[in-house]
Amino acid sequence: MAKPVLSDRLARWYLQFQQFEIIYVPAKAVKGQILADFLADHPIPAEWELTDELPDEEVFMVESPWSMYFDGAAHRDGAGAGVVFYTLEADVLPYSFTLTRRCSNNVAEYQALILGLETAVDMKQLHLRVYGDSKLVVNQLLGIYDVKKPELIPYYKYQDNSWDIWIVSL
Structure with a gap:
């Protein structure tokens, strides 16, 4: 209803609702309210003992690897490559x-x-989550596509066994 020009249908509804005092209040905390509603509907029985100790505490100590985003582009005047790393910090x-x-x-x-991978090795980061927007390159690395072009085979075969990478398509 805040639009400067209303369509025919919206204008008719607006005129119909003018007779009522309607106040719109947006619901901002819907996600947090779900947990509160669940706990209210399912109270913890009084005989249960709560403890602060977590049996699998080491599960929460797992650090996620760095992320690396790569992209390359070529045009008639040259080519370039870009890499962005996101660290744990x-x-x-x-x-x-x-x-x-x-x-x-x-x-x-x-x-x-x-x-990007060579830069990560220079930084001693051998555990990476790698993201790329090239469907061909990502699917070739994942083994979904075959490498058919002869000029891509050396790049596809270039690898270092010390890398621990997860390839993800954007």
């Missing part, structure tokens, strides 16, 4: 590279991935 580490040879977009994507 929520730091953002951006890197950009200029590729010296002309190449296809897929080769630029693979080079961005390899440059």
